[in-house]
Amino acid sequence: MYQLRTVADFDSAHFLSGYQGKCANIHGHRWHVEVEIQAEHLESEGQMRGMLVDFGDLKRDLKALADELDHTLIYESGTLRAKTVEALLEEGFRLTEVTFRPTAENFSKYFFDKMSKLGYPVSSATVYETPNNCAVYRENK
Numbered sequence: 478m479y480q481l482r483t484v485a486d487f488d489s490a491h492f493l494s495g496y497q498g499k500c501a502n503i504h505g506h507r508w509h510v511e512v513e514i515q516a517e518h519l520e521s522e523g524q525m526r527g528m529l530v531d532f533g534d535l536k537r538d539l540k541a542l543a544d545e546l547d548h549t550l551i552y553e554s555g556t557l558r559a560k561t562v563e564a565l566l567e568e569g570f571r572l573t574e575v576t577f578r579p580t581a582e583n584f585s586k587y588f589f590d591k592m593s594k595l596g597y598p599v600s601s602a603t604v605y606e607t608p609n610n611c612a613v614y615r616e617n618k
């Protein structure tokens with residue numbers, strides 16, 4: 478089995494609605510994402526000979542997903558009042574609304590699903606919220 482890994486980082490703010498503790502407040506992280514893909518066989522011809530996929534494509538696509546979140550305030554749907562969202566947008570702040578609580582666990586599945594949808598044979602996605610703590614999402618295929 479061959480396995481490739483690429484990484485991307487993004488800086489963004491979030492908060493955990495309903496959390497008892499400091500993470501209920503808006504705070505920032507440098508999120509670090511690692512995505513692994515795997516396959517039994519390599520390409521046998523042409524430009525891609527001897528490769529699982531081109532690292533250039535893999536890193537570009539993960540970076541594009543990370544860039545969508547970069548320097549935004551990520552919030553879960555329904556956890557900010559409409560007038561708060563409106564006021565922040567009027568101030569020119571970039572917001573990202575997600576349908577899930579923005580935890581490391583949920584973001585690991587987010588990146589797993591997004592990269593899978595792009596056609597990559599993803600085996601795991603790992604999201605570090607802090608240098609010491611990460612969540613990993615994988616599926617048994």
Ligand SMILES: Nc1nc2c(c(=O)[nH]1)N=C([C@H](O)[C@H](O)COP(=O)(O)OP(=O)(O)OP(=O)(O)O)CN2
Pocket residue numbers: 493500504579580581582606607610
């Ligand atoms: N299982 C999870 N637990 C927590 C998550 C999470 O996504 N999954 N997230 C948080 C908070 O967002 C928080 O920012 C991270 O908490 P913490 O480890 O306390 O991070 P700090 O960098 O603030 O740690 P210090 O040691 O206090 O500097 C909480 N839990």
